[in-house]
Amino acid sequence: MNQKNTAWLSHLSEFECQRCLKCCTNPGYIYVLEEEVQPISNYLGLSGFKFVNQYCDLIEKPRLTLKTHPDGTCVMLKGNTCQIHPVKPKQCRDFPVRWRTKDAREYCEGLKLLTQHYPA
Numbered sequence: 868m869n870q871k872n873t874a875w876l877s878h879l880s881e882f883e884c885q886r887c888l889k890c891c892t893n894p895g896y897i898y899v900l901e902e903e904v905q906p907i908s909n910y911l912g913l914s915g916f917k918f919v920n921q922y923c924d925l926i927e928k929p930r931l932t933l934k935t936h937p938d939g940t941c942v943m944l945k946g947n948t949c950q951i952h953p954v955k956p957k958q959c960r961d962f963p964v965r966w967r968t969k970d971a972r973e974y975c976e977g978l979k980l981l982t983q984h985y986p987a
């Protein structure tokens with residue numbers, strides 16, 4: 868893939884998710900903002916403490932992240948469904964249009980299509 872091609876960046880409004888779930892299965896941090904703890908806890912019917920204790924890790928900086936399974940899959944993915952879809956973290960809602968990793972075009976099927984559509 869030509870990493871120098873940036874034409875697709877002007878067409879992010881045309882992005883269509885292909886439901887490949889790679890953004891939920893690719894290893895990486897899924898940050899949970901402080902203000903997101905209560906809505907997610909409420910949605911799961913848990914106290915904030917229980918949600919953080921059961922589903923989050925505290926990493927350096929310090930920041931909360933969602934736990935992952937050993938293969939890197941987000942703990943909230945059950946089958947093909949995000950268990951907290953209506954209240955999922957901003958990072959998940961923003962991906963990949965408002966936020967993306969440097970290599971997102973390597974795994975996000977929607978971005979791959981956009982790149983193919985606008986190759987230069």
Ligand code: SF4
Binds near residue numbers: 891941948952956959
């Ligand atoms: S919270 Fe939901 S959308 Fe975000 S990575 Fe986990 S399963 Fe995917």
Ligand code: SF4
Binds near residue numbers: 886976
């Ligand atoms: S990686 Fe891209 S295409 Fe696949 S589910 Fe996530 S946003 Fe949609």
